[in-house]
Amino acid sequence: TTKNNNDQVSNQGHPNLILTKAGVEKIKSQLGSIPIFDKTLQTTKEDIDAEIALGIDVPIPKDFSGGYTHARHKRNFLILQKAGALFQILEEEKYAVYVRDMLMAYAKLYPTLPVHPQTRSYARGKIFWQCLNDSNWLVYTAQAYDCIYEWLSEEERHVLENELFIPFANFISEENPQFFNRVHNHSTWGNVAVGMIALVMDHDELLEKALNGLKTDNLKAGMKDNDGGFIKVEGQKVGFLANVDEPFSPDGYYTEGPYYQRYAMYPFLIFAEALHHVKPELKIFEYKEGVLLKSVNALINLSDADGEFFPLNDGQKGMSYYSRELVTAVDIAYHFGGNNPELLSIAKKQDRVLLDDAGLAVALGIKEGKDKPFEKKSINLSDGPNGDQGGVGVLRSEDLELVFKYAGQGLSHGHYDKLSFSLYEDGEEVIQDYGLVRFVNIEQKGGGNYLKENKTWAKQTIAHNTVIQNETSHFEGKYEVGSKHHSELHFYDDINSQVQIVSAKETNAYPGTQMLRTFAIIHDKDFEKPFILDILQVNSDNENQYDLPYYYLGQIMKANFQYTVLPELKPLGNSNGYQHLWKEATGKPSSHNSKFSWLNKGNFYTITTISDAQDDLIMARTGAKDPDFNLRREPSLIIRRHAQNTVFASVIESHGNYNPVSEFAVNTYSSISNLKVIYNDENYTAIQIEDVSKKVKVLLLANKDASKLSEHILKIEDKEYKWTGPYNYKLKSE
Amino acid sequence: TTKNNNDQVSNQGHPNLILTKAGVEKIKSQLGSIPIFDKTLQTTKEDIDAEIALGIDVPIPKDFSGGYTHARHKRNFLILQKAGALFQILEEEKYAVYVRDMLMAYAKLYPTLPVHPQTRSYARGKIFWQCLNDSNWLVYTAQAYDCIYEWLSEEERHVLENELFIPFANFISEENPQFFNRVHNHSTWGNVAVGMIALVMDHDELLEKALNGLKTDNLKAGMKDNDGGFIKVEGQKVGFLANVDEPFSPDGYYTEGPYYQRYAMYPFLIFAEALHHVKPELKIFEYKEGVLLKSVNALINLSDADGEFFPLNDGQKGMSYYSRELVTAVDIAYHFGGNNPELLSIAKKQDRVLLDDAGLAVALGIKEGKDKPFEKKSINLSDGPNGDQGGVGVLRSEDLELVFKYAGQGLSHGHYDKLSFSLYEDGEEVIQDYGLVRFVNIEQKGGGNYLKENKTWAKQTIAHNTVIQNETSHFEGKYEVGSKHHSELHFYDDINSQVQIVSAKETNAYPGTQMLRTFAIIHDKDFEKPFILDILQVNSDNENQYDLPYYYLGQIMKANFQYTVLPELKPLGNSNGYQHLWKEATGKPSSHNSKFSWLNKGNFYTITTISDAQDDLIMARTGAKDPDFNLRREPSLIIRRHAQNTVFASVIESHGNYNPVSEFAVNTYSSISNLKVIYNDENYTAIQIEDVSKKVKVLLLANKDASKLSEHILKIEDKEYKWTGPYNYKLKSE
Ligand SMILES: [Ca+2]
Ligand SMILES: [Ca+2]
Ligand SMILES: [Ca+2]
Ligand SMILES: [Mg+2]
Ligand SMILES: [Mg+2]
Ligand SMILES: [Mg+2]
Ligand SMILES: [Mg+2]
Incomplete structure (x- = not known):
C-alpha cells in the first residue's frame, strides 16, 4: 500500500463535506468522555474491522433488491462512508486503504457495466436495478471520498473522478433525465448524489445541475414511471431546490407521507449539512423559512407512541424514528436547528449518533443532561x-x-x-x-x-x-x-x-x-x-x-x-x-x-x-x-x-x-x-x-x-x- | 364496632393455618428491611384500603363468570384473605373489623340463598354459578377467618360457623357429591375448601371428608359433568389425598395439563402448607415422594421463555408463572422444598411474595442475593x-x-x-x-x-x-x-x-x-x-x-x-x-x-x-x-x-x-x-x-x-x- 503525504491542514481542504477539519479536531479532543458517541464509534469500528477482515467484494450487478449483489453493494456504500469517518477520527491508515481499494475496484468495474440486467425500472441503474439505488451509493461514497481526499495521490483522485464519479454522476443525470429531472423522492436522491460529489470535487457544473436540474431533458409531459407517477409536469421546476419547494408544506409535511419522508430526510439533510459547510452563502437551513428543520419536527410528530410512522400512503409498517435516516435527521436538526432539548430525548432512545460534528453536539448535550421529553401533542x-x-x-x-x-x-x-x-x-x-x-x-x-x-x-x-x-x-x-x-x-x-x-x-x-x-x-x-x-x-x-x-x-x-x-x-x-x-x-x-x-x-x-x-x-x-x-x-x-x-x-x-x-x-x-x-x-x-x-x-x-x-x-x-x-x-x- | 379481648398468644392458637403466630412475629421484626415483601405489603395495603373506603358489597348472586355479582364475590374473597393478613402483620383493627363485617354480611345472606339461578353447571353453587367458585371462596375466607379468629368474640364465631361456614362446607360436600367425590380439579378445590375451614374450626369430621372424601355418595358410575368428564369411576378413591395420588405423575406432571395445574396448584399447596402447620404428623410435603413440590418444578418447565404455559389440552394462552397461583407455588416450594435458589429468580420476576412465612423466606433469600437463574433444559x-x-x-x-x-x-x-x-x-x-x-x-x-x-x-x-x-x-x-x-x-x-x-x-x-x-x-x-x-x-x-x-x-x-x-x-x-x-x-x-x-x-x-x-x-x-x-x-x-x-x-x-x-x-x-x-x-x-x-x-x-x-x-x-x-x-x- 502507498503512503501519501498530505500533511497540510486547512479549513479550505478536506474533509469539508460532513466531517470538517475543525470538527474532527474537536471530536478527537473529546473522545473517551462522550458515552453515546464513544459507544457508536466502538460499534462502528467493530463492524468495519469485521468487514475489512472479510475482504472487498464488488460483484457484477445482477439481482433485484432482495438478492445478493444488491445487498452486497448496499452494504459496501454504507461501510465506505463509515470507514472514511473512522479514518478521520481514529487516524488509522487501514481505513483509508480500505476505502481507496474498494473505490478503485468500483472504478475498474464501472466503465465495463451496461445498464443493470433487471428491466423493471423506468430508470435502470448500473450497480443496482434502478438509478435510485445508484444514487444512494453515490451519496454515501462521496462522503468516504471526502474523508480520504487529501490522503490520496493526485493520480488516484484523477482515476476515481474520471473513471468513476463523473461518469456515474452523468449517468444518473444527463443519461436519465426521466429520473433526475422530477419532483419526487427518487430525484431528490439523484440531485443530492450529484451535488455531494460535486462539492467534494469542487465541480460547479455538476453542482448547478444538482441544485437546479438539467436545462434540457427532452421529456414529454404526461410520462409516467413504473409506480404510475408523473415524470414530467409542464412548467415544473426541477433540481434539489425545487424538490425542497414542492413536496414540503410550510409546516414541514412531506406530501408522499412519513415513510417516504423518512427515506428522503437523509439526502435532504445530509446535503443541507454539506451545503452549509461548503456553500454557507446559500443559507440552506433558512431556505423556505427553515422548512428542512421543521420537517424533522413534523416527521417525529407523525409517529405513534413507539416512534413508528403512521403508514399514510405507501408506508411499510414498523419503520420508525429508530432508523438510520432519523439518527441523521435528529442530530442535524439538533445541531443546526437551535439545540432543541426535546430532540435529545429522541437521540437518547436511538442510542447512537452520527460520527460527525452534529453527532458530537448531540452526544455532548446528552452527556450534560440537557435532554427533555419529546411531548407529542395534537x-x-x-x-x-x-x-x-x-x-x-x-x-x-x-x-x-x-x-x-x-x-x-x-x-x-x-x-x-x-x-x-x-x-x-x-x-x-x-x-x-x-x-x-x-x-x-x-x-x-x-x-x-x-x-x-x-x-x-x-x-x-x-x-x-x-x-x-x-x-x-x-x-x-x-x-x-x-x-x-x-x-x-x-x-x-x-x-x-x-x-x-x-x-x-x-x-x-x-x-x-x-x-x-x-x-x-x-x-x-x-x-x-x-x-x-x-x-x-x-x-x-x-x-x-x-x-x-x-x-x-x-x-x-x-x-x-x-x-x-x-x-x-x-x-x-x-x-x-x-x-x-x-x-x-x-x-x-x-x-x-x-x-x-x-x-x-x-x-x-x-x-x-x-x-x-x-x-x-x-x-x-x-x-x-x-x-x-x-x-x-x-x-x-x-x-x-x-x-x-x-x-x-x-x-x-x-x-x-x-x-x-x-x-x-x-x-x-x-x-x-x-x-x-x-x-x-x-x-x-x-x-x-x-x-x-x-x-x-x-x-x-x-x-x-x-x-x-x-x-x-x-x-x-x-x-x-x-x-x-x-x-x-x-x-x-x- | 365492638372491641374484642383475646390477648393470650400461643402456638396452639390462631392464626395457625397459613400465617402462624411465630411467623407473624418474625415478619414484624423484619418489616422495612425486606424490599420485595415490603413492596407487596404496601401494594396490598393500598388495594385493601381503597376497598375499605368503597364499603362492603355482598350482592344477591345472579351472574355468570363474566358478570357483576360473580366478579364482586370473587373480589370479596380475594380481599378478605388479604385484609386478614394485614390485620395480623400491621395490627390495625380496621382490617379485622372489615373482615368480620363482610363475613357477617355473608352469614346473613347465605342461609337465604337457593341454588344459583344460572343452571348450566352440573353442580350449581349458591354464591356463584358453580360449586367450584363457591369452593374458591371458602379456601380464601377460611384464611381470613383464621386471622381474626382470636379477635372475634365466641358469640361471633358461633354465628359465622353455624350460619355460614358449616352449612357452606356441607353444601359443597354432602349436598353435591357429584362435585366433591371425584378426581378432578373441581373436587380438589372442594376438598381443600372443606379442609381449610375444618382446620380453622378444628372440626375432625369435616377434615376427614376433605382428606378421604364422602363415605357414601349414591353416584352412578359413568355419570358425566357438563364438560363431558366422568363423575364416578368404579373403585376410584376420592378426597384430597386421592386427588394428589391420581392426577400427578411421579415426575409432578398433572394430567390435565399446565393451565389447570396452575389453577390447581393453589389449593394443593395452600392446603399442604396448612396441613404442615396444623397436622405436621401427616408429613404432607413428603407424600408420594414429595410430588407436590416436584409438581412446581414440572409446571415451571412447562412454560415458554416468557413464562407462559404451553396450552396443552384446555389452556388459555397468556396464562403464566406471573399468576397469583404461581406466586403461592413458588414461595411455598422454596420455603418447604429445600430453598432452591433457582426459584428465587422466578420470584424476583414475579416481583411479589406471599404475605406469610413462605413469602418472608423468599424475600430474605432475594435480599441476600441467593437467587440463581432458573435454567430450563430439555x-x-x-x-x-x-x-x-x-x-x-x-x-x-x-x-x-x-x-x-x-x-x-x-x-x-x-x-x-x-x-x-x-x-x-x-x-x-x-x-x-x-x-x-x-x-x-x-x-x-x-x-x-x-x-x-x-x-x-x-x-x-x-x-x-x-x-x-x-x-x-x-x-x-x-x-x-x-x-x-x-x-x-x-x-x-x-x-x-x-x-x-x-x-x-x-x-x-x-x-x-x-x-x-x-x-x-x-x-x-x-x-x-x-x-x-x-x-x-x-x-x-x-x-x-x-x-x-x-x-x-x-x-x-x-x-x-x-x-x-x-x-x-x-x-x-x-x-x-x-x-x-x-x-x-x-x-x-x-x-x-x-x-x-x-x-x-x-x-x-x-x-x-x-x-x-x-x-x-x-x-x-x-x-x-x-x-x-x-x-x-x-x-x-x-x-x-x-x-x-x-x-x-x-x-x-x-x-x-x-x-x-x-x-x-x-x-x-x-x-x-x-x-x-x-x-x-x-x-x-x-x-x-x-x-x-x-x-x-x-x-x-x-x-x-x-x-x-x-x-x-x-x-x-x-x-x-x-x-x-x-x-x-x-x-x-x-
Ligand atoms: Ca407499536
Ligand atoms: Ca393507506
Ligand atoms: Ca407464549
Ligand atoms: Mg406502533
Ligand atoms: Mg392506503
Ligand atoms: Mg411468549
Ligand atoms: Mg389442543
Missing part, C-alpha cells in the same frame, strides 16, 4: 407547497392517537383515501390503515418490490376507513384526476384539551357529492378514557350506495345486531379492491344504535353507530383473490347505506381491559346508552350523546362557517342553543 | 399416577422449544391429540397448538364459559399438529375410549446437547394403525440455528387418508410447489373439526421435497418435507362455521396423503430475520437442499439430510429396540452403518 400539518392543499391532523389525548388525512394525492405513492383515518392506543393499531403491499428487500416476495396488490388493494379507497360511493374508488382511482385535487380543512382546534377537533371537506372525490367529516376526541370525566366522535355528512346530487369501513384489529366480542355468517365465502365485489375482501357475515340493525365490540391486545373497544333500519352491516376480511398470499388476513366492519344525503355518526370507545394472567375483565361494556342526530342540515349538525349514567351531552357543529368568532343560535326541539365558533360540546341541560 | 415428564401412561417431552436448544405430547387423555379437559407437537422460538409461537375456545371471565362470550367450538374445534384432532386418519379424530373423539388409552414412550435422550431426541408410539387412536413419531432437535455447526427433524411412521392394516397439519403462524413467503387459491371458500369438511377450516388453496408437489416458508415476528421459517407426487398440499384457515366469531383466523399447511404404510419426514428450520427499521433481510432461505428417506421398515428408519454446502448427514432410528446398549448394523445402498442405542446422527461419509 398537531395539524398542512399539505402543498404553500400549505393550502389540505393536510393531516393528529388528535392526541391520553394514550389515544387519531390520524385524519385530508391531504393532496401525495405523488405516485398516494392512496385514494380522502377523509380517511386511523386510530392508535399506546402505540398499537386499533383501527388500522392497511399500509402498502410490499416486503421491502425480501427477495421471495416479488424481488422485494411493490406487489401487484398494492395497486389493486392498498391504494384503493375500500382499503381505507372512509366513504366509498357505489363501490368505486375516489377519483375513479385515476392518478391524473386525484393529483389535481385535495381536501379542504374546515377547522382544527386543539386549544381545549377536553375537546380536540378537526373537520375537513372533500368535494372532488365523487363529482356531485360533498363529504364533510369531523373527528372530535373528547376527554369527559363521565367516561373512563377519552372517546372519539366520528361525524360524516354526505350530501349528493343522486342516491348512492355508501360504504364506510372500520378496519378494526382484534377479535369480535359482541354485536347488538343480528348477523349471519356465510357458509361459503365469496368476494365482496369484483373490482376497485372489493375483489380482495371476503364477505364473512352480514347483518341488519336491531335498533337505531348498532353496537360492535372487540378485544385487541388486552383492551376492549366499541363502535356505537347511528343506524338506518335498511343499513347492511357487513363483516369482511382481506385475502380474497390473493394468489401469492401477499395480503394479511384482517377484518373490517362495513356500514353500507343507500341514500342521497345522510350522516354517519359514531362513537368509538376504548374501555376496560382483560388480563390473561389475572383473568380479570374490567369495564367490558360501552358507556354509551344512546346516540342521536338531533339536527342536520347544510348549516348545522348536532349529535346527542347519552351515557349509561343518563347524562346527556350535545356536540353542535357549524358546517359552513369555520370562524372562531361567529355566534350561532340554533333551535332544536324547543331548546335554543347559543355558542361561538364552529363547534360546541356541552351538557344538554346547561 | 425435560421429559411422565403421565399417569405411576408414571407409565405416556408423557410430555420438551426439547430445548438455544431459543427453540419443541413440546411433544404423548400423554394420557387428561381427564375432561383433554384433547384428542396423540403425538401432537408445538414449536416456540424465544417465547413466541412458531407452530401453535390452538389452545381452548373460551374467554375466561368475559361475559359477552358465553358468560365467560367454554364455548361450543371448544368441543367442535379445539378438542378435535384436526386442530392439532398430528396425524388425522380419514378425517376422524383419535378414538373417534370419544372420551370413554380415549380415557382408557395413552401413547407409549419409545425413547427420550437429551444427554447429547447436539442431538436431543424423543420418540413415542400410538397404537390405539386408530385401531389397526400404528404411529411412531420422533422429534430431534439438532444443533449442527453447518446450520445457523438448531433445526428440527420430524419423522412420523404410520403403518396400518388398511389404506387410509392421512392429514398432517402444521399450524404455522405468520405470513407465507414462498412455496416451491404449485398451488391455486380458491375463488370461493368452502369448509374443508363437514365434521370432526374440519367444518371449522376454510380451504384457501390447494397444491401438488413439484418435486420430491416440498418447501414452504413463512415470516413470523421478524424470523423466517421453512418446512422441507418429503412428498409423494400424489400428495395434496392444502392451505387452510380456521374460522368456518363460526356464527359468533369465537375462533381466531389462523393458518395451517396440511399434508394429505393416501397410503397404507408411509413416513412423513420433514425438517423445520428457523433461519435469518427481517428488521422493518433497517429493512435488512438476512438468511431468508432454507439451508436444506435435499431430504430423503433412505431406509424404512418395521425395524429401522433412516433419513438423509443434505445441506446447501453439499454436506450429507444421516439420522438412523431403531423403531423397535429402545435399549441404549443394543448394537445395530444396517446396510443401506451398499454402505454399512453400525451404531449403539436407538438412534444415531452422523456425517454420511464418516
Whole structure:
C-alpha cells in the first residue's frame, strides 16, 4: 500500500463535506468522555474491522433488491462512508486503504457495466436495478471520498473522478433525465448524489445541475414511471431546490407521507449539512423559512407512541424514528436547528449518533443532561407547497392517537383515501390503515418490490376507513384526476384539551357529492378514557350506495345486531379492491344504535353507530383473490347505506381491559346508552350523546362557517342553543 | 364496632393455618428491611384500603363468570384473605373489623340463598354459578377467618360457623357429591375448601371428608359433568389425598395439563402448607415422594421463555408463572422444598411474595442475593399416577422449544391429540397448538364459559399438529375410549446437547394403525440455528387418508410447489373439526421435497418435507362455521396423503430475520437442499439430510429396540452403518 503525504491542514481542504477539519479536531479532543458517541464509534469500528477482515467484494450487478449483489453493494456504500469517518477520527491508515481499494475496484468495474440486467425500472441503474439505488451509493461514497481526499495521490483522485464519479454522476443525470429531472423522492436522491460529489470535487457544473436540474431533458409531459407517477409536469421546476419547494408544506409535511419522508430526510439533510459547510452563502437551513428543520419536527410528530410512522400512503409498517435516516435527521436538526432539548430525548432512545460534528453536539448535550421529553401533542400539518392543499391532523389525548388525512394525492405513492383515518392506543393499531403491499428487500416476495396488490388493494379507497360511493374508488382511482385535487380543512382546534377537533371537506372525490367529516376526541370525566366522535355528512346530487369501513384489529366480542355468517365465502365485489375482501357475515340493525365490540391486545373497544333500519352491516376480511398470499388476513366492519344525503355518526370507545394472567375483565361494556342526530342540515349538525349514567351531552357543529368568532343560535326541539365558533360540546341541560 | 379481648398468644392458637403466630412475629421484626415483601405489603395495603373506603358489597348472586355479582364475590374473597393478613402483620383493627363485617354480611345472606339461578353447571353453587367458585371462596375466607379468629368474640364465631361456614362446607360436600367425590380439579378445590375451614374450626369430621372424601355418595358410575368428564369411576378413591395420588405423575406432571395445574396448584399447596402447620404428623410435603413440590418444578418447565404455559389440552394462552397461583407455588416450594435458589429468580420476576412465612423466606433469600437463574433444559415428564401412561417431552436448544405430547387423555379437559407437537422460538409461537375456545371471565362470550367450538374445534384432532386418519379424530373423539388409552414412550435422550431426541408410539387412536413419531432437535455447526427433524411412521392394516397439519403462524413467503387459491371458500369438511377450516388453496408437489416458508415476528421459517407426487398440499384457515366469531383466523399447511404404510419426514428450520427499521433481510432461505428417506421398515428408519454446502448427514432410528446398549448394523445402498442405542446422527461419509 502507498503512503501519501498530505500533511497540510486547512479549513479550505478536506474533509469539508460532513466531517470538517475543525470538527474532527474537536471530536478527537473529546473522545473517551462522550458515552453515546464513544459507544457508536466502538460499534462502528467493530463492524468495519469485521468487514475489512472479510475482504472487498464488488460483484457484477445482477439481482433485484432482495438478492445478493444488491445487498452486497448496499452494504459496501454504507461501510465506505463509515470507514472514511473512522479514518478521520481514529487516524488509522487501514481505513483509508480500505476505502481507496474498494473505490478503485468500483472504478475498474464501472466503465465495463451496461445498464443493470433487471428491466423493471423506468430508470435502470448500473450497480443496482434502478438509478435510485445508484444514487444512494453515490451519496454515501462521496462522503468516504471526502474523508480520504487529501490522503490520496493526485493520480488516484484523477482515476476515481474520471473513471468513476463523473461518469456515474452523468449517468444518473444527463443519461436519465426521466429520473433526475422530477419532483419526487427518487430525484431528490439523484440531485443530492450529484451535488455531494460535486462539492467534494469542487465541480460547479455538476453542482448547478444538482441544485437546479438539467436545462434540457427532452421529456414529454404526461410520462409516467413504473409506480404510475408523473415524470414530467409542464412548467415544473426541477433540481434539489425545487424538490425542497414542492413536496414540503410550510409546516414541514412531506406530501408522499412519513415513510417516504423518512427515506428522503437523509439526502435532504445530509446535503443541507454539506451545503452549509461548503456553500454557507446559500443559507440552506433558512431556505423556505427553515422548512428542512421543521420537517424533522413534523416527521417525529407523525409517529405513534413507539416512534413508528403512521403508514399514510405507501408506508411499510414498523419503520420508525429508530432508523438510520432519523439518527441523521435528529442530530442535524439538533445541531443546526437551535439545540432543541426535546430532540435529545429522541437521540437518547436511538442510542447512537452520527460520527460527525452534529453527532458530537448531540452526544455532548446528552452527556450534560440537557435532554427533555419529546411531548407529542395534537398537531395539524398542512399539505402543498404553500400549505393550502389540505393536510393531516393528529388528535392526541391520553394514550389515544387519531390520524385524519385530508391531504393532496401525495405523488405516485398516494392512496385514494380522502377523509380517511386511523386510530392508535399506546402505540398499537386499533383501527388500522392497511399500509402498502410490499416486503421491502425480501427477495421471495416479488424481488422485494411493490406487489401487484398494492395497486389493486392498498391504494384503493375500500382499503381505507372512509366513504366509498357505489363501490368505486375516489377519483375513479385515476392518478391524473386525484393529483389535481385535495381536501379542504374546515377547522382544527386543539386549544381545549377536553375537546380536540378537526373537520375537513372533500368535494372532488365523487363529482356531485360533498363529504364533510369531523373527528372530535373528547376527554369527559363521565367516561373512563377519552372517546372519539366520528361525524360524516354526505350530501349528493343522486342516491348512492355508501360504504364506510372500520378496519378494526382484534377479535369480535359482541354485536347488538343480528348477523349471519356465510357458509361459503365469496368476494365482496369484483373490482376497485372489493375483489380482495371476503364477505364473512352480514347483518341488519336491531335498533337505531348498532353496537360492535372487540378485544385487541388486552383492551376492549366499541363502535356505537347511528343506524338506518335498511343499513347492511357487513363483516369482511382481506385475502380474497390473493394468489401469492401477499395480503394479511384482517377484518373490517362495513356500514353500507343507500341514500342521497345522510350522516354517519359514531362513537368509538376504548374501555376496560382483560388480563390473561389475572383473568380479570374490567369495564367490558360501552358507556354509551344512546346516540342521536338531533339536527342536520347544510348549516348545522348536532349529535346527542347519552351515557349509561343518563347524562346527556350535545356536540353542535357549524358546517359552513369555520370562524372562531361567529355566534350561532340554533333551535332544536324547543331548546335554543347559543355558542361561538364552529363547534360546541356541552351538557344538554346547561 | 365492638372491641374484642383475646390477648393470650400461643402456638396452639390462631392464626395457625397459613400465617402462624411465630411467623407473624418474625415478619414484624423484619418489616422495612425486606424490599420485595415490603413492596407487596404496601401494594396490598393500598388495594385493601381503597376497598375499605368503597364499603362492603355482598350482592344477591345472579351472574355468570363474566358478570357483576360473580366478579364482586370473587373480589370479596380475594380481599378478605388479604385484609386478614394485614390485620395480623400491621395490627390495625380496621382490617379485622372489615373482615368480620363482610363475613357477617355473608352469614346473613347465605342461609337465604337457593341454588344459583344460572343452571348450566352440573353442580350449581349458591354464591356463584358453580360449586367450584363457591369452593374458591371458602379456601380464601377460611384464611381470613383464621386471622381474626382470636379477635372475634365466641358469640361471633358461633354465628359465622353455624350460619355460614358449616352449612357452606356441607353444601359443597354432602349436598353435591357429584362435585366433591371425584378426581378432578373441581373436587380438589372442594376438598381443600372443606379442609381449610375444618382446620380453622378444628372440626375432625369435616377434615376427614376433605382428606378421604364422602363415605357414601349414591353416584352412578359413568355419570358425566357438563364438560363431558366422568363423575364416578368404579373403585376410584376420592378426597384430597386421592386427588394428589391420581392426577400427578411421579415426575409432578398433572394430567390435565399446565393451565389447570396452575389453577390447581393453589389449593394443593395452600392446603399442604396448612396441613404442615396444623397436622405436621401427616408429613404432607413428603407424600408420594414429595410430588407436590416436584409438581412446581414440572409446571415451571412447562412454560415458554416468557413464562407462559404451553396450552396443552384446555389452556388459555397468556396464562403464566406471573399468576397469583404461581406466586403461592413458588414461595411455598422454596420455603418447604429445600430453598432452591433457582426459584428465587422466578420470584424476583414475579416481583411479589406471599404475605406469610413462605413469602418472608423468599424475600430474605432475594435480599441476600441467593437467587440463581432458573435454567430450563430439555425435560421429559411422565403421565399417569405411576408414571407409565405416556408423557410430555420438551426439547430445548438455544431459543427453540419443541413440546411433544404423548400423554394420557387428561381427564375432561383433554384433547384428542396423540403425538401432537408445538414449536416456540424465544417465547413466541412458531407452530401453535390452538389452545381452548373460551374467554375466561368475559361475559359477552358465553358468560365467560367454554364455548361450543371448544368441543367442535379445539378438542378435535384436526386442530392439532398430528396425524388425522380419514378425517376422524383419535378414538373417534370419544372420551370413554380415549380415557382408557395413552401413547407409549419409545425413547427420550437429551444427554447429547447436539442431538436431543424423543420418540413415542400410538397404537390405539386408530385401531389397526400404528404411529411412531420422533422429534430431534439438532444443533449442527453447518446450520445457523438448531433445526428440527420430524419423522412420523404410520403403518396400518388398511389404506387410509392421512392429514398432517402444521399450524404455522405468520405470513407465507414462498412455496416451491404449485398451488391455486380458491375463488370461493368452502369448509374443508363437514365434521370432526374440519367444518371449522376454510380451504384457501390447494397444491401438488413439484418435486420430491416440498418447501414452504413463512415470516413470523421478524424470523423466517421453512418446512422441507418429503412428498409423494400424489400428495395434496392444502392451505387452510380456521374460522368456518363460526356464527359468533369465537375462533381466531389462523393458518395451517396440511399434508394429505393416501397410503397404507408411509413416513412423513420433514425438517423445520428457523433461519435469518427481517428488521422493518433497517429493512435488512438476512438468511431468508432454507439451508436444506435435499431430504430423503433412505431406509424404512418395521425395524429401522433412516433419513438423509443434505445441506446447501453439499454436506450429507444421516439420522438412523431403531423403531423397535429402545435399549441404549443394543448394537445395530444396517446396510443401506451398499454402505454399512453400525451404531449403539436407538438412534444415531452422523456425517454420511464418516
Ligand atoms: Ca393507506
Ligand atoms: Ca407499536
Ligand atoms: Ca407464549
Ligand atoms: Mg392506503
Ligand atoms: Mg406502533
Ligand atoms: Mg389442543
Ligand atoms: Mg411468549
